[in-house]
Amino acid sequence: MARVEQRRIGMMGDEAVAYAIKQVEPDVVAAYPITPQTIIVERFSDYVADGLVRTEFVAIESEHSALSACVGAAAAGARAFTATASQGLALMWEILYIASSMRLPIVMVIVNRALSAPINIHCDHSDAMGARDSGWIQLFCENCQEAYDTAIQAWRIAEHPDVQLPVMVCLDGFVVSHTLEDIEVLPDEVVKEFVGERPLVRVMGHEGEVPYRLDPTGREPLSMGTFAMYDLYFEYKRQQEEAMRAALKVIEEVGREYGELTGRYYGLIDQYKLEDAEVAIVGLGSSMGTAKDAADELRDEGIRAGVLRIRSFRPFPTETVREALKGVKTVAVMDRALSFGGPAGPLMMDMATVFYGLKEGPTMLNYIYGLGGRDISTDDFKAVAQDALRAAEEGVEGLPVKFVGVRE
Template sequence: MSTILPLTGNESGAEVMRQIAPDVVAAYPITPQTELMHRFADYVADGKVPTELILVESEHSAMSACVGASAAGARVMTATSSQGMALMWEILYIAAALRLPIVMPLVNRSLSAPINIHCDHSDSMGARDTGWLQLYCENCQEIYDTGIQAMKIAENKDVLLPVMVCYDGFILSHTVERVELLEDHEVKGFIGEHIADHPLLDVDNPVTYGPLDLQDFYFEHKRQEAEAMRNAKPVVLQVAEEYEVLSGRKYGLFEEYFSKDAEYIMVCLGSAAGTAKAAVDELRAAGENVGLLKLRVFRPFPAEELVAALADAKRIAVMDRADGVNSIGGPVFSEIRAALYGRSSAKISNYIYGLGGRDIDIEMMKSVFQDMKDGKYAEEAFYLGVRE
């Protein structure tokens, strides 16, 4: 049995939290994450979850409290956006390196300056090397499904890394869509009980978290963290399979939308993939050989699988909703081009789009496919939809 509800992205995120019912949630308000926490605070106030909700005085303390609570042995979540995550930065690395399976919906929003509350991926992309898994969502259903899966992935003993569930601010967070929910008991059964390995609250078996780790051990610990991220890839797939059995909805590392036989492939992540799909539909109907590869899992980066999926493309266009400001290109582009180096002869171009919530429409998506067809290429990124 499933329930179908009209939910915004934030409400979907709140449903994830209600059904997971974490022992501890620490949060600080920031637009556009706020409504998720409002709704969750209602659940706490009404006694629908046993969660201790810590309403901290900053995001830095939100992540710090999550670290403490998770090390203590609790199942822990938080949520943030933009500047909030920028303030967490230092502790993001620590949460990952202490191997704490915290799950955090990240409602993607641009970074200041100039200050702007709307969507782009500068926040999560900047945190791509913090040791957190990053899963990107296209719509509200994916926010729900990914959130539930995230907890199971994070707590897998071969992984034990925190997970960011990234979804586009306002575009998804504030848009009502049809969302199919699992029953509470199904979610509970799916994620299971959280049993921490060396909790601080096991006072009879005291452990030291976060010691000084010098030249003789630090490197080995970082190496183990890297290995955990590698382990995460099969775990993401295994959890997706189990989730499909439960929900009937299929997830993978990425989604291939008419891209398997396509000559011209666009790579994109987040809500823009929906727009890209509409563009592909129209172009396919007109007989064009185009397709979309929607990246879902950016960390761990599925390089081998991407290479195989993109190997036969004639041209590839990578869409970035964050600028590297590095005179090379956006982060998704840099990594895909690096993965394909020496393994594909396709020219790969980069498009920076949608910064600060700038709209991207079907016509703009189609223009990218047209560029590929026309052989338009430059070493530097193209800026799509900006006044030059």
């Protein structure tokens, strides 16, 4: 595909998502507004009211219902979109599993926000971490541009015949959702062509092979998500795991194709100056941009620092991460969520698994940061990297978990 002409505009992260979804023009959008996702729903309902999209917009009474409506729509063969945050995602919990287990390629934007109590509207990743094992693909974005780009790519990933899983596009509350940045947007027709029509895979139903959708006419009968006990349930779960593994390849393929179109290439991870790094900062989301600036400043001071941003948190790119960190001696793993009582933060547990059983691996330290929107600055990241280096030099035993900027 040839590179296309793009328009450069200023948009907030939420606006950028709404704009991308307008261009994709799904059949159904069912969403309930919640801070800091509200702007997505407001802007999209404007597009509907102004007649700019033909989407069926369902102003619904709760997030549980919003995702349920998307499940129904997607099961009927439609493209369905929703967006939420924090408590809204928590309320969706049981339907999350139904959507992924029924293999419905729904796209949902999560504007990451802390969970109550106490009530807090600001960014951390606790909401998405709570949905970590629900069978959804989870892609974390660094900035408004990536939020726009990923809200387009997500459809191709979700609907790929080898995948057929719902996708969560995660962007940081306020830090991305409410920050106006320059972004490049594609022409409508290019987005439409990129996402195409939702392809319906064919499955063997109880009366022969049919497209994977519920047919109210009964001509192509199909029942989804029926009853399965210990004799079949396990096999269905094994299939979901396989689909997740297939998604690793598809996320890269779609990111490459999108790159050829736009000049912005995406993969499973985002590497910054890791080749010769003595210390790497590993994390998710917008703060990794800040970490890149910190790495540059550290390099000016003679410390070879690098950054590894995990874009695809689920599926977790184990091999890719291992390869990217080859030769890096010290790693600071940044977690913007807690696993209360766990051995470390959620990302750290994955990172420890990446190197488990290998003869050689980096010294790793875990840093919990930014809960409830606590800001993390370039200086904070520099201090983290220096702390990790110092600790590694002195010798690290076990798996140290540290808290950045929390008052004693």
